[in-house]
């Protein structure tokens with residue numbers, strides 16, 4: 001069963017953000033569906049994408065003049081948790097890794113509905129056209 005279904009409610013109306021979020025959901029689902037052998041590699045792929053996803057949003061905030069330290073702080077907390085869990089998974093605690101994947105789904109739904117929605121609204125009002133970072137096109 002798919003962990004997190006892409007639905008209209010996740011569509012925030014900014015194509016650059018929505019494309020990045022669709023990729024996040026896809027990578028998260030792949031992690032949740034992974035067998036034990038591929039788990040760390042898929043977690044690393046999600047982490048790498050998430051670091052770039054968050055850095056991109058923080059660039060958009062800076063470039064469009066939105067000062068939201070709590071948004072960036074939440075990003076950092078998630079990265080820190082993911083990195084800590086990754087180390088535990090490498091140490092053999094696969095169950096914790098699977099719990100992380102399960103919890104990232106509701107976290108993402110909430111984050112998209114709040115902080116990312118506020119960012120999209122700000123960019124639209126400011127007439128700021130968000131562009132994807134080149135790392136995503138590689």
Ligand SMILES: [Fe+2]
Nearest residue numbers: 021053057116
């Ligand atoms: Fe986001």
Ligand SMILES: [Fe+2]
Nearest residue numbers: 057111115116
């Ligand atoms: Fe965000």
